[in-house]
Amino acid sequence: MDWKEILRRRLATPSTSPNKKKSEQELKDEEMDLFTKYYSEWKGGRKNTNEFYKTIPRFYYRLPAEDEVLLQKLREESRAVFLQRKSRELLDNEELQVGEKAGPKCKQFFTAKVFAKLLHTDSYGRISIMQFFNYVMRKVWLHQTRIGLSLYDVAGQGYLRESDLENYILELIPTLPQLDGLEKSFYSFYVCTAVRKFFFFLDPLRTGKIKIQDILACSFLDDLLELRDEELSKESQETNWFSAPSALRVYGQYLNLDKDHNGMLSKEELSRYGTATMTNVFLDRVFQECLTYDGEMDYKTYLDFVLALENRKEPAALQYIFKLLDIENKGYLNVFSLNYFFRAIQELMKIHGQDPVSFQDVKDEIFDMVKPKDPLKISLQDLINSNQGDTVTTILIDLNGFWTYENREALVANDNENSTDLDDT
Structure with a gap:
């Protein structure tokens, strides 16, 4: 017979003083006393719960403090x-x-x-x-x-x-x-x-x-x-980031950008990175979101910047750039944020004597490429899943990248012609 059955029969037994009615609280107290008694017996006679806890093996050992x-x-x-x-x-x-x-x-x-x-x-x-x-x-x-x-x-x-x-x-x-x-x-x-x-x-x-x-x-x-x-x-x-030529190349670029030789890069100095065609709007976001010292970037922060731009197909790089593009910190890109960055591309096109491209056309192309779950919002995961994240980010932050994308068919045709000429010779 288990303790539940014993408890049920004990509570069902008539009181020895039938003329005296027990209050509801007294009945609850008696029930709790009986429960404690029979539960302790059922668990092997352990009346002190501390004895039970002592049988649990120790599974955590704290790390020693610095002064130990x-x-x-x-x-x-x-x-x-x-x-x-x-x-x-x-x-x-x-x-x-x-x-x-x-x-x-x-x-x-x-x-x-x-x-x-x-x-x-x-x-x-x-x-x-x-x-x-x-x-x-x-x-x-x-x-x-x-x-x-x-x-x-x-x-x-x-x-x-x-x-x-x-x-x-x-x-x-x-x-x-x-x-x-x-x-x-x-x-x-x-x-x-x-x-x-x-x-x-x-x-x-x-x-x-x-x-x-x-x-x-x-x-x-x-x-x-x-x-x-x-x-x-x-x-x-040359393709190994850890090789001596690669490390010297990256550090050499940093030194060349550092025109005032103070060991740090200002926004103006960083603007000469690569083909020097990144928009000021994007560079502003870099210096707003990344760690800087008195408004200038050190070598470690510069390395993150380089790794992101040189590996734009990788999720970690897209996460870095996405954070910069997400100006409202909403976790997605909408028409407003896309337009915010592309207007800077249009301005650069005017400066270089090119006819600006319609934002509406570019916006439609971006959404067609990404095919987000929400037709009005592009999340980081949408960019990663589309395998077009590198193209989309390049269109929005770099004039040279946008021009290359816009003229991709002509460039491919030109490459094919050059290949044919070489074969003929």
Whole structure:
């Protein structure tokens, strides 16, 4: 018989004093007393609830405070020992050469699960040895890199702050042959350039920290570690943000724009960026929304600006530009905001002796390209989903970009003619 049945029968028993009626409150008190008694017995006789809570295992350990030096040192040492143990569990170069005697470390790779992952279309149900070897190499590299990054995770919470990643890249530089030519005086600027790409794309909410898991999942670390290749082609270096030529190009552009040599960029100086055809309205928004110092932009803020404009197809870049275009901070672009920016394009066209294009036509083209869920509003997600975000933003902020879009058919025809002429020769 459970406690509910006991309680029901006890309350159903007639009172020993039938002539004395109990008040409603007395009945409630008796019911609560009986409930407490039988519930305690049913739970094993625990009358003190504190005893019950003591049986719950501890699942939270607070991080030591800054003034708790001893606890911090203990935590750092224990994490270092843990990471060293994990590192020893990985295959080294000799063990990766799979021979007749595969050690215990290899056991994790010789499983049905791994085999199924690598099995594709072989009619005999086989997997390639090279394919298997590359898989193991990749897994070992990921674990090694994760351990290496975790050594810089001061908080031990699975993420890196900006200063943590800066330390990691700074100590990585001497191990990358493609960066041998960098002057040590340029190291701090190189590190800043490299770190900004990670944080611009992996920390869109600007929390100041990135998950180590996200770093491993993206391709940026592959690009950075590609610089270990001593024979990396010139073309690969030019397209790799982390290469020495790329970093020197970006920093060189910054220095060239800085006409007064004060280490910062004013709005007038930034207006000469690229083809110097961005509208003043857009530049005003850049300096309103982005972090500046006495109305001027530092190198770190400039890097965000460059990353956004050079990667306009990427969601993080579109988010950056969308925030600037959303002048009313409503979370969408409407006809008013589109007209606000395109009027500046029309003004530049007049200045350059071109016949202004009708806003109504451009507005219709933009909505046709994006096809937003709401026919009167364009959200950031609409821009991303349309795969036309780079074209739309270019039309609104850059005269040269708009001219290229407007004359795209003529430019394509001209390119085709040039190709034909080259083939004939």
